[in-house]
Amino acid sequence: TAVKRLMKEKWGYLFLLPWLVFLLVFTIYPFFYGFGASLYDYTLTRQVFTGLENYRQIFRDEAFARSISATLCYAAILLPLTVCLSLWIANVITKFRERTSGVFKAIFYLPTITSQVALVVVWNFIFAPSFGLLANLFQMAGLTPVSWFDDPAKAIPLLAILILSYTMGQPIILYSAGIGNIPASYFEAARIDGATDRQLFFKITLPMLRSVTTYILITCTIGMLQIFAVPYLMTGGGPNNTTSTLLMMVYKSAFINGNFGYASAVGVMLFLITAVIAALQFRVMRADALEF
Numbered sequence: 001t002a003v004k005r006l007m008k009e010k011w012g013y014l015f016l017l018p019w020l021v022f023l024l025v026f027t028i029y030p031f032f033y034g035f036g037a038s039l040y041d042y043t044l045t046r047q048v049f050t051g052l053e054n055y056r057q058i059f060r061d062e063a064f065a066r067s068i069s070a071t072l073c074y075a076a077i078l079l080p081l082t083v084c085l086s087l088w089i090a091n092v093i094t095k096f097r098e099r100t101s102g103v104f105k106a107i108f109y110l111p112t113i114t115s116q117v118a119l120v121v122v123w124n125f126i127f128a129p130s131f132g133l134l135a136n137l138f139q140m141a142g143l144t145p146v147s148w149f150d151d152p153a154k155a156i157p158l159l160a161i162l163i164l165s166y167t168m169g170q171p172i173i174l175y176s177a178g179i180g181n182i183p184a185s186y187f188e189a190a191r192i193d194g195a196t197d198r199q200l201f202f203k204i205t206l207p208m209l210r211s212v213t214t215y216i217l218i219t220c221t222i223g224m225l226q227i228f229a230v231p232y233l234m235t236g237g238g239p240n241n242t243t244s245t246l247l248m249m250v251y252k253s254a255f256i257n258g259n260f261g262y263a264s265a266v267g268v269m270l271f272l273i274t275a276v277i278a279a280l281q282f283r284v285m286r287a288d289a290l291e292f
Contacts, residue, residue, distance in 0.1 A: 031271075034264040034267055034268065035264070035268055037260055037261055037264040038054055038055070038261060038262075038264035038265035038267070038268050039051055039052070039054070039261070040261045041053070041054075041261050042259070042260040042261030042264070043258050043259060043260065043261075044258060044260075050261070054261050054262050054264070054265035055265050055269075057262065057265075058262075058265055058266060058269060062241075063241045063244070063249065064246075064249065064266065064269075066240070066241040066242055066244065067237075067241055067244045067245060067246050067248065067249045068246060068273070069242075070152070070156060070231075070241075070242060070243050070244055070245060071225055071227070071245045071246050073156050073160075074156065074159070074160055074163070074224055074227055074245065075221060075224040075225055077156070077157060077160040078160050078163060078164055078167065078220070078224050079217065079220055079221060079224065081160075081164055082164060082167055082168055082171055082216070082220050083171065083213065083216060083217065083220070085164075085168060086168050086171035086172045086174075086175055086216070087171075087175050087206075087209070087213075089104075089108065089168070089172050089175075090171075090172050090175030090176040090178075090179060091175070091179060091201065091205065093105065093172075093176065094176050094179045094180060101176070105172065105173060105176060108168060108169050108172045109169035109170070109172070109173060110169070111165050111166040111168075111169060112166050112167075112169030112170060113169075114166060116166065116229040116230060116233075117229070117233065119162060119165065119166060119230075120162070120229070120230060120233045120234055123162050123234065124234070127148045127149070127158065129145050129146065129147040129148065130145070132145075134146070134148075149234060149235050149238075149243070150239055151239075152239070152242035152243055155234075155235060155242075155243050156242075156243055159230055159231055159234060159235070159243065162230055162234075163224075163227060163230050167220065167223065167224075171216045171220070174212055174215070174216060175209065175212060175216075177212075178208070178209045178211075178212040179205060179209065182204065182205065182208045182209075186204050186208075187200055187204060190203070190204060210285060213285065214281070214282060214285035214286065217281050217285065218278045218281055218282060221274070221277055221278055221281060222274055222278060225246070225270065225273065225274045225277070226245075226246075226247050226270070226274075227245045227247065228245060228247040228248055228251065231243050231244065231245055231248060232248050232251070237252075246266060246269070246270045246273075247270065249263075249266050250263045250266050250267050250270070251263075253266060
């Protein structure tokens, strides 16, 4: 009966209970509270119901248009680079001996657990137009130092490269695990038939990693649409919000301008954009998925 099954599985539910409480209190409740707040002119001194006015204001706000453009530019640069480079690196290091492969995995994973603030400090030391390493090299060569972050055409790719340095660690580990789980007999049979390394990769390795790639694409998309620390610390969103992200806009609207209702509306829009893109990726990648 259901009661007996519940009693039998009670320890499993008890162990899940802290996580479920955490999910309810810190994720589900804030989400619905934020959606409700987005319908108000919500500040520290007043809460006035305004319906969809915050959403109408969003579509008239040039800062929102620039922020969403910059956010999508970051994602468009980072997603293909993360997937392609991580897959290539994982494919290379899995061919080494186990101990050597483990050392390389640790090296590539280290930036993931490094403070983003520390990475920004190093990046600033390299690219600062007045005292940076590149500025000094330019002066030694008789050239005029470049202000790298005054032009969004240069700033966004540079910031994307910095973000890439600490986002590749987890995909490399996941791809390495996925490649290691492909039965060796598949490769042996293909080699007997005269397959080249290129054919092995595109005909066996890549198709077999489809589910891993789907997971990496979706989780990286979610993460890259929520970029905050690096552009906030490097450029502050400038010049003129051209390097700002949607999450930075949420932060500035709420904690600098004190407009929590508008910030909540931007947060809801960010959620919808992320959900739509992730759903499309899942739908496309799910087709013809291979299992072994």
